[in-house]
Amino acid sequence: MRKYFLLLFIISFFSISAQNSFEFEGKKLTPGSKERFLIPVQYQENLTTHIPVTVINGRNSGPVLGITAGVHGSEYVPIMAARAFANEVDPKEISGTIILVNITNLASFLERSVRVNPIDRKNINRSFPGNMEGSVSEKIAAIISSKIIARSDYFIDLHAGDANNDLMAYAGYYNYDYKKEVSKKSLGLAKALGFDIIVQFGNTNKIEGKSTYCSREAFMRGIPAADIECGRKGLIEPQNVERIKSGLSNVLKHLEISTGEAFYPKENLIVSKRESVNSNYDGFFQSKIKSGQYLKKGMKIGEVTDFFGETLEEIYAPCDGFVLYKSYNPPIKKDQILFSIAVTD
CATH class of the missing domain: 3.40.630.10 (Zn peptidases)
Known part of the structure; x- marks a missing residue:
């Protein structure tokens, strides 16, 4: 058996x-x-x-x-x-x-x-x-x-x-x-x-x-x-x-x-909430912010200039959080993403 x-x-x-x-x-x-x-x-x-x-x-x-x-x-x-x-x-x-x-x-x-x-x-x-x-x-x-x-x-x-x-x-x-x-x-x-x-x-x-x-x-x-x-x-x-x-x-x-x-x-x-920041213009994107960096709402985080270097818009953090990713190279088109930010309370 x-x-x-x-x-x-x-x-x-x-x-x-x-x-x-x-x-x-x-x-x-x-x-x-x-x-x-x-x-x-x-x-x-x-x-x-x-x-x-x-x-x-x-x-x-x-x-x-x-x-x-x-x-x-x-x-x-x-x-x-x-x-x-x-x-x-x-x-x-x-x-x-x-x-x-x-x-x-x-x-x-x-x-x-x-x-x-x-x-x-x-x-x-x-x-x-x-x-x-x-x-x-x-x-x-x-x-x-x-x-x-x-x-x-x-x-x-x-x-x-x-x-x-x-x-x-x-x-x-x-x-x-x-x-x-x-x-x-x-x-x-x-x-x-x-x-x-x-x-x-x-x-x-x-x-x-x-x-x-x-x-x-x-x-x-x-x-x-x-x-x-x-x-x-x-x-x-x-x-x-x-x-x-x-x-x-x-x-x-x-x-x-x-x-x-x-x-x-x-x-x-x-991370349950993210904020995207997009460009309003074609031009050059300039920023010293890096991925992973913490941001405070209202902090200046970059700018977009025209093809001659004249400022078209200044970019400010829409919320407190940290950067998941950001546009790295200068070329940017209208509506393209500049920053993806993980929102923190």
């Missing part, structure tokens, strides 16, 4: 932990394997761009984690971190599956185009859920929505400050009353990324209209999601690359995709 129960336990254990093959783009990945794909995106009759994707199918069963990098192709730190992370993860040492998009916006990356896809001049992170009958950015968003996000149990979107942004590192997640459980799990994911500062997006009862943003598309599908913002001024600083890799590795432990105890900051500063 004892042998019978032991055999039953062994069968039960292996039936629970055994991993299945994972099918992606017509190919079956066996348990404990890793494959790389180039998903074609045709945008004219004879013109095609691609989405490079790495799929890592673990030896044992577990959740599916989707990760996107390079939605903005000039945000280099997360692109470098994602590539290194995908190459370093051993599929034989994990449970579950990781679908990692190495560079979502390849045309932007190759052309060094800030924020927009140079083919159609659209921002992919304003194009979700996408449209396979639309422009190339809308097609890419539709592919990410259907082939990556829809197959994920958890989702992370990686961003940074590009060449025009001085940015302090933080994690972010969507918080809406109508999806309390998804919001709660998303906060857990954000905490596991290991950043001291966590920004809440949304903070209303319900999302109205389309998802628009990559990680919000996941949230609207009921998938816990978080963002990373880490990297500044378009620089590839090794400590920031490692910070993202470390955050992703810790998420694997948090989700029990890998073994080991996850680390969580003892205390997070939760």
Whole structure:
């Protein structure tokens, strides 16, 4: 009888932990394997761009984690971190599956185009859920929505400050009353990324209209999601690359995709309200303020001049708070953002 129960336990254990093959783009990945794909995106009759994707199918069963990098192709730190992370993860040492998009916006990356896809001049992170009958950015968003996000149990979107942004590192997640459980799990994911500062997006009862943003598309599908913002001024600083890799590795432990105890900051500063300051003119932006700097309401924080150096407007802090990110280079267009400020009481 004892042998019978032991055999039953062994069968039960292996039936629970055994991993299945994972099918992606017509190919079956066996348990404990890793494959790389180039998903074609045709945008004219004879013109095609691609989405490079790495799929890592673990030896044992577990959740599916989707990760996107390079939605903005000039945000280099997360692109470098994602590539290194995908190459370093051993599929034989994990449970579950990781679908990692190495560079979502390849045309932007190759052309060094800030924020927009140079083919159609659209921002992919304003194009979700996408449209396979639309422009190339809308097609890419539709592919990410259907082939990556829809197959994920958890989702992370990686961003940074590009060449025009001085940015302090933080994690972010969507918080809406109508999806309390998804919001709660998303906060857990954000905490596991290991950043001291966590920004809440949304903070209303319900999302109205389309998802628009990559990680919000996941949230609207009921998938816990978080963002990373880490990297500044378009620089590839090794400590920031490692910070993202470390955050992703810790998420694997948090989700029990890998073994080991996850680390969580003892205390997070939760930012629930932000104020944006935009330019009223085309011209030159000048400011000595840096990301992370604390501001007092009414404090002068910069100015916009015309192309000859004559002052068009002086910029003052609209609230007490600290700078999450700011425009870094002199060129500025009307209505472009100068500062994003985390509001403090």
